[in-house]
Amino acid sequence: MTPPEHNEQKRTVNVSTQIQHDAGQLFGLLAQFPSEQELIAATQNFSESGYRSLDAFSPFPLEELSEALQLKRSRVAPIVFAGGLIGGVSIYALEYWINLFAYPLNVGGRPLHSWISFIPPTFECTVLLGSLAGACGMLWLCGLPRLNHPVFEVDAFQRASTDGWFLCIQAEDDHFDPQISRQLLFSCGAREVWDVPEIKY
Secondary structure, eight states, X not given: OOOOGGGGGGGSOOGGGSOOOOTTOEEEEEEEESSHHHHHHHHHHXXXXXXXXXXXXXXXXXXXHHHHHTOOOOSHHHHHHHHHHHHHXXXXXXXXXXXXXXXXXXXXXXXXOOHHHHHHHHHHHHHHHHHHHHHHHHHHHTTOSOSOOGGGGSGGGGGGGTTOEEEEEETTSTTOOHHHHHHHHHHTTOSEEEEEEOOOO
C-alpha cells in the first residue's frame, strides 16, 4: 500500500488522542475515515494485505464493505439445522418407544407404528428446537451477552451511527503491529487513529 502524497501530513500520530492503556492490554486500533469510499478502499487494502481480524462500522449498510471484509458464511444455518434435526429425531424416537414398548395400545386394529400420526409432533419439535438453537447460536456467535464493546471507549465512535466511518484492526491479528498498522491506516486516508484498550470483566 503506497501512501498518497496528500496524506503525508496526516501520518503524524496525534498522541493526545490516544487512550492511555497498559502494555499488553490493547484491543486494537480504531481509525476514522472521511467518507464511505475511503473506508471501503482501506478495508479492501487491509484484507488483501492479509489482515483478517477487521471490523468496519458505518451509519448505513454498505454491500461493498461486506465484500471488502471477506466475511465468512454465517455459522447460524448449520446450528439451526442441527437443532432441528435433534428435535425431530428425538421426538420421533420418543413416540416410537412409547407406542411400541412403553404403552402399546391397539386402536381399531391400526399398527402401533402409525408414522402418519407421528408427523405433527415431529414437525413442531423440529421447528421449536431449530428456532431455539438458532437464537442461542446467534447470541453465542455475536459474543453476547457482552454488556460493552471496547470500541465504545473511544468518544468519537459515537458518530458511527450518524456520520462516522470507522475501521477497527484487532490486536489478535497475526499481521498486527501497533506502529506499522497505524501508519498504514494513515496512508489509507484515515483522519485519525485511536488506541482501543481491552476491557476486563
